[in-house]
Amino acid sequence: MERKQADYGTQDERYMIQGERYQGQQYSHIYFTRLHHMRTLLHALVPSRNPNVPVTTVLGLEEGKDCVLVGTLFKHMKLKPSILDEYSKERSVVPLVKPHNFMHPEDNLILEDESGRVALAGAIPPAAYVTGVVVALHGKETSAGNFLVEDVLEAGLPPQTLLPSINEDKYVVFVSGLSVGSSTFNPLQFQLLIDHITGHLGDENEQTVASKIVRVVVAGNSVHIAPRYLNGQTVAAKDQPRIAEPIKELDIMLTQLVASLPVDIMPGCNDPANFSLPQQPLHRCLFSGASTYNTFSSCPNPHEFELDNVKFLGTSGQNIDDLYKYSDAKDRLEFMERTLTWRHLAPTAPNSLGCYPYTDKDPFLVESCPHVYFVGNQDRYESRLLQGSEKQQVRLISIPRFCDTGIAVMLNLRNLECTTLSFSTSFDS
Amino acid sequence: MSSGGKRRAAPPAAPSAAGAAKRAHPTPPGAPQPPPPAAAAAEEEDMMDEDVFLDETILEEDEAALLLLDRDEALASRLSRWKRPALPADLVSGCSRSVAFQQLDIDYVIGESHKELLPKSSGPAAIIRIFGVTREGHSVCCQVHGFEPxxxxxxxxxxxxxxxxxxxxxxxxxxxxxxxxxxxxxxxxxxxxxxxxxxxxxxxxxxxxxxxxxxxxxxxxxxxxxxxxxxxxxxxxxxxxxxxxxxxxxxxxxxxIDCNIVGGNWLEVPAGKYRKAARIMSYCQLELDCLYSDLVSHAAEGEYSKMAPFRILSFDIECAGRKGHFPEPTHDPVIQIANLLTLQGEAQPFVRNVMTLKSCSPIVGVDVMSFDTERDILLAWRDLIREADPDIIIGYNICKFDLPYLIERAEVLKIVEFPLLGRIRNSRVRVRDTTFNSRQYGTRESKDVTLEGRVQFDLLQAMQRDYKLSSYSLNSVSAHFLGEQKEDVHHSIISDLQNGNSETRRRLAVYCLKDAYLPQRLLDKLMYIYNYVEMARVTGVPISFLLSRGQSIKVLSQLLRKAKQRNLVIPNMKGQGSGQDTFEGATVLEARAGYYEKPIATLDFASLYPSIMMAHNLCYCTLVPPEDVRKLNLPPESLYKTPSGEIFVKQELQKGILPEILEELLAARKRAKADLKEAKDPFERAVLDGRQLALKISANSVYGFTGATVGQLPCLEISSSVTSYGRQMIEHTKKLVEDKFTTLNGYEHNAEVIYGDTDSVMVQFGVSTVEDAMKLGREAADFISETFIKPIKLEFEKIYFPYLLISKKRYAGLYWTNPEKFDKMDTKGIETVRRDNCLLVKNLVTECLHKLLVDRDIPGAVQYVKNTISDLLMNRVDLSLLVITKGLTKTGEDYAVKAAHVELAERMRKRDAATAPTVGDRVPYVIIKAAKGAKAYEKSEDPIYVLDNNIPIDPHYYLENQISKPLLRIFEPILKNASRELLHGSHTRAVSISTPSNSGIMKFAKKQLTCLGCKAVISGPNQTLCSHCKGREAELYCKTVANVSDLEMLFGKLWTQCQECQGSLHQDVLCTSRDCPIFYRRRKAQKDMAEARVQLDRWDF
Structure with missing residues (x-):
């Protein structure tokens, strides 16, 4: 049987910081660029959504007068952890109970543009928004000096290229959270996945399906290295090989995969990569075996690519996890949807999510709408087809952690339908 | 007991404010007043009246003094919004209604005696002026006639x-x-x-x-x-x-005193008993004349315990200093003044305003006024004061900086009509230097600005008085009390912002406004208005005395009031105390140092000194001098002979005044506390809590008054008797406890007194649970109280468990008041707050105590210390933890001994005069490695310079001079060989020192790439690892990248925090607050970030 192929192209240059030189810049530039970019978009939308309402700045506000403001939201949060807490005068004797996230009923939103800040009230629920989102707000200034919001204008889904019609089944497999080296990692389970993809398992039927897999995307957290080896303290000579052990193991497994089909590997928050977004590709020296194949590609996080003109965009999950800490939604897919309608992959960067201090661009702005938007390292598998107002169609996928669930996700390029591949090594099920 | 007084010749400085003379030099009537002398009064005299004559000649001139208001209608209409509510019609015209108001300030002036009210007299007379506010918020100036000195x-x-x-x-x-x-x-x-x-x-x-x-x-x-x-x-x-x-x-x-008026109480002028002033002398809405005998003074009870809606103005100014100089009024213009006006009792200011020189972009919710000339700003501010008519003016360091600066600046600019800021029409504000000298508060130089009718409340002074803090900068004070960091813009940047455009000036205005808002928030948070008004009511002195004077005036005021009731008079004995007499102070039982793992009960004497004075009737009027004892032939059974040998008569013969004052204070405190329990209304609670606190402080200051040898009415017979009784009681308690609680008497263990101090005794009963110790503690307290004369009472208050007793006045322990859960960790005399230590010491000590006392984990604490020391030696400690800060009070030549921070300031000035610290600044420094034998003061260096140039710090200095002593103190009672164990173990062997990047020998060194794995020199230019380490590539890469990722995480946290403090996302952070704990870390993160990227780039091959 012959494996199917698909044309592959990446748009990852925007996430590479190779060329950037750090020159002591701060974070104000990235906010400025973001606001500037989004303002042009939002200004264009105002006439159709709120005709006859003037657009102004925070400075130009006049009490009681209807207007539209465009600015960056800032959410003032009572429970937001601060680095200053390390220095607080009284060490609390009883450890605080940590809530699942940092929301508090007294959180409030502030809108900021270059000219100033104004506190928001009215029809804008603080729970749904986070710091860093750029929106247009329709409302008026009250006598108390607040801005009473009547209506929130978000940019909405970006324009999308036409979904190419593919008339045969081609599959892409997504897997995340392999966590090789962690206590929950099960080598057999991973081997089953590899054998399934490479066609060494199952009957002819299953092998036929396997032969239609054109690419595997590993979305972050592939290894787990005990933090005690990396805290800067000297590591005893006998422990030194331990650091590299999980990576070697992963390399062996990956080599089996890349021998038969292309694999994209993205870094995640536990991987040996830099911390702040965009995370740079895992270094080739880590994969002495797999990197010898030209089917192996080490990609940044976020990762953006095309397969047969189907546009993919995804992250290893940090952007959505951070939204979950600072805002509320019914499920992870809703968070994903919001990042698309805000046209920003990671609005909380740099505020609560680490981010490179760019000076002249904001790489996380979503300028064109992907057909598939995936996020790795989530608690469970979820998927939905999102329909945009201009006929955009986006497949949202929340990829679960493989080491916890044994689930990988398989997407059909032909119709963007999703199925799960579930592997279990226990006999009772 | 007595230092302080020696320096000074007669008249000796009393604990009360020396030289806080209120008025300028007397001037003969008729002559125009000369400008205030800038120099200090040659001789300081405390408690001195100075007559100010009403000068009617310039009254006319003042009327003509051009109000900016008249010229600028727009300004006038904006300011008019801030006016006080209009007077009701019947008060405007007639005198048919009684007027009640809460008074805030009382002074007097010399004028012609009132012909209508005092038809019989003529000629000059002292007229008392009372300034206050009515319930409706109208300002009142009441001129009281007929009272004579x-x-x-x-x-x-x-x-x-x-x-x-x-x-x-x-x-x-x-x-x-x-x-x-x-x-x-x-x-x-x-x-x-x-x-x-x-x-x-x-x-x-x-x-x-x-x-x-x-x-x-x-x-x-x-x-x-x-x-x-x-x-x-x-x-x-x-x-x-x-x-x-x-x-x-x-x-x-x-x-x-004679009219029974206490500070801050309500006064009433009955209907028909007053006249409307014929000639309006003040800017108050209501100006009355009445006879002193007609004035009704209300006790602060019920309706009259409330507060009138005072207007509080909080302000801050910014000046454009020249590079390298602290702003001086002779050169540097005032560029912005931010003003916030708040009604007492309301949460938010009702006016926010900022006045700027040159245009300024608008700020949401703030009234921005821009002016073209400095003259206009100053005059507009004067008009604002006049229109808004604040009763209390607050700010941070306004008395020493802002107010004098404005006035001196106006003088330099020759704006003669500026300093009309008081409430009296023709009276110009005067500035003079004063020295405030008090044993309790120390000597402090200040400026005295007279603002008739308006109370000045400088939060800085209040802080220095009431709290012991490591730094009194507004930044650290607000971090301490409000839990937020304040952005700090260096004064060299201020000029740049001013010289920019209206946007940069707006940036400065926002900063200025925040500086004006913080004092108001501090005032609210610390309930200063309530506490000070209550203190004034309790002690009977005007509110303005509370900040400008010491404790003794408060006691004297009470003593005079009481003496008046008893028909007693108080001699003027000032200057009789030599300042040399001493007497034995309080006793401290020897501390049996150790780490106690059984509960320690603490028995306290409640208000020890006051109760001794009450129990033994110690007073001026009950003291019998030795020569009188025989002469008066008093029966011995009606006398107290104190342990120090003085004789006092018992209550039956003559009740002492001081005991009576104390009884009243303590009874009032009891009442206030009872009322506090009942009270629901938060304002009422605030008043009552302020009152009980004021009562407590007042009761405790009576003893000090009698012992102040250079004070108003010293009487060492009393104070030495008090301490001798105290000593006797502590010894007595110790003996009783150890005699009674023994196995012989049927108790489980023998009790042991391990420590005793002034008014408390720590007892180890030997029982192992908190509950049992509490029971025995109560029993002991009741039993021993029985043996004392009332109202002396021994109380059981708390248990320390575990308890680490280091030495006299130094201990730490967990504090229990109920058997279920401890309340807090209590420490005394341990380096947790000392200001001249670096943060590392504080963190280390706090963490160790926490591990020892709360976690009960001695090995854990030891390990923690070792790790910290190892980190220090390995150069892994965050630099901001090592910064030591000292205030620069004078320039280098004036210091007799070379000091590290002074030398550093000198060196920094040579590098860059613009940002070098000047006198008055606090100088932060770290100790760096220097040549062998370098003096300590030569080893100080600017932390920023150290960061930028990678200069190695001297870990041994920190180990030996900073952390070793406090650590050994804590661990000596616990470990046998504390010093060897902690300071010389194997963890001290590895040492790493960073290489300086730009100095000395390094300029001649050739840099060569080394293998990242083993530091072997690599020959090729583009290699990362040597051939031996090639196999460890993955591992070594992981380590490098983990380091980078830690730095990135830190970078993000630090810089976003600063954005948050600054309150803006779209603007760069300007703050250079060296008081902020993350300032150096932020700088370091910035530098490390750049370096880490270079490191990582070496892997790209």
Whole structure:
């Protein structure tokens, strides 16, 4: 049987910081660029959504007068952890109970543009928004000096290229959270996945399906290295090989995969990569075996690519996890949807999510709408087809952690339908 | 007990404010007032009245003084929004309604006596002015007539009515001689024979003859006193000098005492008893004239315990300093003034305003006023003060900086009409240097700005008075009390912002506004208005005294009030104490140092010194001098003989005044506390809580008053008796506890007193649970209380468990008041707050104590110390933890000994004069590695410079001079070989020192790439690892990248935090607050970030 192929192209240059030189810049530039970019978009939308309402700045506000403001939201949060807490005068004797996230009923939103800040009230629920989102707000200034919001204008889904019609089944497999080296990692389970993809398992039927897999995307957290080896303290000579052990193991497994089909590997928050977004590709020296194949590609996080003109965009999950800490939604897919309608992959960067201090661009702005938007390292598998107002169609996928669930996700390029591949090594099920 | 006084010649500095003389030099009436002398008063005299004459000549001129308001209508309409509510019509026209108001400030002025109210008198007289606010928020100036200054002398025996009138004539002549320049027609108004008694010493007879001498003007009291003290010659009686009584009381206070007025209480002028002023002298809405006898003073109870809606103005100014200089009014313009006006009791200011020089972009919710010239700003500010009419002016360091700066600046610019900021029409504000000297608060130089009718409340002064903090910068104070960091813009940047455009000036305005808002928030948070008004009410002094004067005036005020009721008079004994007398202080039982793992019960004497004074009737008027004991032939059973050998009569013969004052204070405190429990309304609770606190402080300061050898009325017999009783009681308690709680008496264990201090005794009963210890503690307290005279009471308060007793006055322990859960960790005398230590010490000590006491994990604490020391030696400690900060109070030449921070300031000035610290700044520094034998002061360096140039710090300095002592103190009671274990173990072997990047020998060194794995020199230019380490590539890469990722995480956290403090996302962070704990870390993160990227790039091959 012959494996199917698909044309592959990446748009990852925007996430590479190779060329950037750090020159002591701060974070104000990235906010400025973001606001500037989004303002042009939002200004264009105002006439159709709120005709006859003037657009102004925070400075130009006049009490009681209807207007539209465009600015960056800032959410003032009572429970937001601060680095200053390390220095607080009284060490609390009883450890605080940590809530699942940092929301508090007294959180409030502030809108900021270059000219100033104004506190928001009215029809804008603080729970749904986070710091860093750029929106247009329709409302008026009250006598108390607040801005009473009547209506929130978000940019909405970006324009999308036409979904190419593919008339045969081609599959892409997504897997995340392999966590090789962690206590929950099960080598057999991973081997089953590899054998399934490479066609060494199952009957002819299953092998036929396997032969239609054109690419595997590993979305972050592939290894787990005990933090005690990396805290800067000297590591005893006998422990030194331990650091590299999980990576070697992963390399062996990956080599089996890349021998038969292309694999994209993205870094995640536990991987040996830099911390702040965009995370740079895992270094080739880590994969002495797999990197010898030209089917192996080490990609940044976020990762953006095309397969047969189907546009993919995804992250290893940090952007959505951070939204979950600072805002509320019914499920992870809703968070994903919001990042698309805000046209920003990671609005909380740099505020609560680490981010490179760019000076002249904001790489996380979503300028064109992907057909598939995936996020790795989530608690469970979820998927939905999102329909945009201009006929955009986006497949949202929340990829679960493989080491916890044994689930990988398989997407059909032909119709963007999703199925799960579930592997279990226990006999009772 | 007595230092302080030696330095100074007579008159000695009292604990009360020395030299806080309120008024400028007296000027003869009619002559225009000269500008205030800038220099300090040559000789400091505490408690001195100065007569200010109403100067009517410039009244007209003032009317003509151009109000900016008249010129600028727009400004006028904007300012008019801030006016006080309009007076109701019936008050505007008639006098048919009684007027009640809460008074805030009382002073006096010399004017013509009121012809209508006092038809019989004429000529100049002292007129009391009371400023206050009505319930509706109207400002009132009440001029009280008819009250005359007086004092007493004891009447020489055998003086008849004729002698008295002769005496009066002689006195009048002498007065005229010594006040030649004065053209007052009459000096001595009357001399009258009265029956009084002196407060000093027990006297069986009920009264003696005294002469009450009434003079025309308040200052004449002092000059008359001088004449009488030097002695006058009278026919038939010969030359005689007199001891004067109550001759050192400020006129305003005398008036308050005689009219039963206490600071901050409500006064009422009944309908029909007042006249509307014929000629308006003040800017108050209501100006009344009345007789002092018609004034009704209400006790602060019920309706009258409330607060009137005072207007509080909080302001801050910004000046454009020149590079390298602290702003000086002679050169540097005032560029912005931010103002916030708040009504007392309301959460938010109702006006926010900022005045700027040159245009400024608008700010949401803020009234921005821009002016073209500095003259206009200053005048607009004056008009704002006049229109808004604030009762209290607050700010941070306004008394020493902002207010004097504005006034001096106006003088430099020759704006003569500027300093009309008080409430009196023609009165210009005067500035003078003063020294505030108090044993309790230390010596502090300040400036005294007279703003008639407006109370100034400088939060900086209040902080320095009431709290011991490591730094008093507004930034660290607000971090401490409000839990937020304040952005700090260096004064060299301020000029740049000002010289930018309207946007940069807006940036500065936002900063300025925040500086004006923080004092207001501090005032609210710390309930200062409530606490100070209550303190004024309890002690009876005007509110303005509380900040500008020491403790003794408060006690004196109470003593005078009480003495008046008892018909006693107080001699003016000032200057008699030599300042050298000492007596034995409180006792401290020897501490049995150790780490106690059984509960330690603490028995406390409740209000020890006050209760001793009450129990043993210790007072001026119950003291029997040794020579009197036999003379008076008093029965021994009605006398107390104190352990220090003094004799006092018992209550039956004569009840002491001090005990009576104390009883009232403590009873009032009990009431206030009971009311506090009942009270629901938060404002009422605030008042009551302020009151009980004021009562407690007042009760405790009575003892100090008697012991202040250079004070108003020292009486060492009392204070030494108090401490001797205290000592005796502590010993007695120890003995009783150890005798009673023994196995012989049926108790499980023998009790042991391990430590005792002034008013508390720590007992180990030997039981192992908190509950049992509490039971025994209570039993012991009740049992021992029985053996003391009432109201002395031993109370059981708390358990320490576990308890680490280091030495006298140094201990730490967990504090329990109920058996279930401990309340807190209590430490005393341990380096957790010392200001001259670096943060590392504080963190280390706090963490160790926490591990020892809360976690009970001794090995854990030891490990923690070792890790920290290892981190220090391995150069892994965050630099900000190593910064030591000291204030630069004078320049290098003025310091006798070379000091690290002074030398550093000098060096920094050579590098860059613009940002170098100047006098008044705090200088942060770290100790760096230097050549062998370098002096300590040569090893100090600017932390930023250290960061930028990778200069190695000296870990051994920190180990030996900073952390070793405090650590050993804690661990010595616990570990056997603390020093060897902690400071010399294997963890101290590895040392890493960073290489300086730009200095000395390094310029000659050739840099070579080394293998990242083993540091072997690599030959090729593009290699990362040597051939041996090639196999470890993955591992070594992981380590490098983990390091980078930690740095990135830190970078993100630090810089977003600063954005948050600054309150803006779209603008760069400007803050250079060196008080902020993350300032250096932020800088370091910035540098590390750049370096880490270079490191990582080496892997790209």
């Amino acid at each position: 007086y004092f007493y002398i004891s009447c020489p025996s055998g003086m008849g009515p004729d002698d008295i009138s002769r005496f009066k004539q002689i006195l009048e002549v002498r007065m005229k001689e010594s006040n030649r320049s004065s053209n007052v027609p009459k000096f001595v108004k009357s001399v009258e024979l009265v029956q009084k008694q002196t407060i000093m010493h027990y006297q069986p007879q009920k009264s003696q003859s005294f002469l009450k001498i009434v003079v025309t003007l308040p200052t004449m009291v002092a000059s008359c006193r001088g004449i009488l003290e030097r002695g006058i010659t009278m026919e038939g009686l010969g030359s005689k000098s007199f001891l004067t009584y109550e001759s050192n009381i400020l006129f305003a206070l005398r008036f308050m």
